[in-house]
Amino acid sequence: MGKAVGVLAGSIALLGAVVGAAVAVLTVVFARRVVTPSGAREEDIRIIAVDRPAGRIVIEGHEADMPGRYGFWFEHDAGHARLGDVVEVRDRRVTRSIERVDFGRLERAARGRIEGSLFIGPWELGVPYADVIVPTALGAAPAWEIPADEASDRWVVQVHGRGAKRQEALRAVAPARAAGWNSLLMSYRNDGEAPESIDRRYGLGGTEWEDVVDAVRYARERGAREVVLMGWSMGGAISLQAVLRSTEVREVLSGMILESPAIDWADILRFQGSMIGLPDQMSELVTRLLAAPVAVEVTGLAAPIDLESLDAVARAHEFGVPMLLMASEDDGFVPITGARRFAEARPDLIEFEVFHGARHTKLWNAEPERWEGLIEAWLLRRSVVGTPSGEETEIAG
Template sequence: MRRKPGAVATMAIAAGAVGLIAVTIGAATAAMAVFFARKVVTPPERREEDVRITRVDLAAGEITLVGSEEARMRGRYGFWFDREAGHARLGDVIEDGGREVRRSIESVDFGRLDRATRGRFNGWYHLGPWELELPYENVVVETELGPAPAWLVRATDDSTRWVIQVHGRGVRRPEGLRAVPPAHDAGWNSLLISYRNDGEAPESEDRRYGLGGTEWADVVAATRFAVEHGAEEIVLMGWSMGGAISLQAVLRSAEVRERLVGVMLDSPAIDWADILRFQGQLNNLPPEFGDLVVRLLGGPLGSGLTGIGAPIDVVELDPIARADEFDVPMLLMHSVDDGFVPIDGSRRFAAARPDLIEFEVFEGARHTKLWNAEPERWTGLVRSWLERRTESAARMGDEAQIAG
């Protein structure tokens, strides 16, 4: 197959860039930096099954896993296996023997768990809104790239308050289902959206993540949908990269800010440079590795190396630098033991706006698995914070009537 001249030129330039980097810092580090830069912006086709299964006793309702940080997490989780052809729900740890960890099996939803040898934990737990025993609707949000599917779970009473759920990188809408029951109890509708390149919504031309710098436009479209269907007060809730997307939507869109009354963040990606440095450290790479990936993403040759349609200025995506532009209350939840997105960025963001940000620190919970580790605390925080938004709006309404 003949390549287009433009593609050949781009490949040649990219190859030259890699060569220059290699001369500067070493071929192995340069190659790894390009690999990481490409990986962070490329939607994964399939997640790694990184947990080894040694025994399954369906009669006893128990599974034994090779000991690891994931295997010994406390709480309840979804568990994918057989290349996502199977799914089960695992309960808490029964016994931690060090080399092996025994957990309870709550259910096997589909697939042959007794034949599986590997799997991966999933914080979603719920597969769809039908499991919440609440009425829901399949709806479509019209984005600039085309129709994007979403779930709408309405409050019991006719409510004009909406929570828009924005899932994280490499996952889909079910991630936000954990927040639907407390939102419903507080009298808020929940709209769980899809966005470009997540495997459900339309793809962008480059089929790459923008780390919040492009996806925010789909949150604007979701906000428009909510307003067209009666929303008067809106809260954005972002998980991991969904937090970065939500914050960019707030900073970049007057349409979002017009009805916005708050933001909730679970394990958010606040500082991408810090995240990339952390990932480099996990892989025993030099301290400057993360900064090199940042330069690759933001440089003029980034497109040829990673496939992104335009350079990604990671510094421009830092909400801490623009913290003074936010003016709504936020609930920020993060674990010191996240293991994927370090808590440091959340700490700095909370410190930059202590007047707006209620910062809740968890311990022992892995990335976006705060609900799984401490469901009662997490659910209570979300419900009470939303109830306070309702009370605040009611007070403002009363004051406006008195002033009038």
């Protein structure tokens, strides 16, 4: 421990000689936060009152007034409820409907957190599913396999986002099944379900893509002839890297769906830094730090992360399949600028759908009919014209 502290102190001192001690410390802290999987999720919603007979709850906090239906975890994940739409907003207090309480004593809870994942597991969807294992280089990664109504050789491989789990993608199962596609909801390294990597750190897409390749291989071994990757948030970055780096994926890839994706990490770091009051130059320092050899010592990474190599916009010319790209002007976590520039770089491939009022990865919650309709229609078009190929052939979306 003493040696590690000494190395960290020496690394900070080295940075400090260049940019100043205070800035150096903030840079290291921010960089570690970016690549370190979160532990217990913050309960940032205060519960003011619960009226179970009337089916109402009064809450206060960040994003408490979002439109739509949401999952609500409380009592440190010992309880779960489904919240319906906003009934009233008075001052900063938001009254929402309670659709149901799955477990726990909501009326006794003081705090909770809202999630876009409305469903706890696939058993709630009322369709067949199987708990399966995807073999990966790091070990057995759990997944859910959900077949279409009729036998199909078309698969959607779902890649959830940072800090989320497989449940995030359950919202996409219904439109996939309606279009005749099977779904594989995978887990990946360091997400709390799949095996951990040696460093137990996120690679921001630069390492996790290997697990996507394994998931696609699993689908192929079960008869998949065409595969669509659907990536949520960081899962979008992971999916894009899998396409860029794996011939095995490209051989069966017929398209991609990107929901609130992480396209440009430098842009994301600037945005998130500004949210906590850090100057723009801080994100540039974090970008440089993550790519430098010293990153191994100060962040715990097994290897530096070159964020420029993860920039999908710069490599847009390398993609050759249609994409459905959905993002919100009001995301609040990942700026829409990266998605917009990606869409502008490949208008021949990318169908860009902009939402308003929806928060990060919560497009379905805000506009479920539109969201499901877009995915179903897009997948139906792939069923007609989507032909996977290992070649970098451009297919009009």
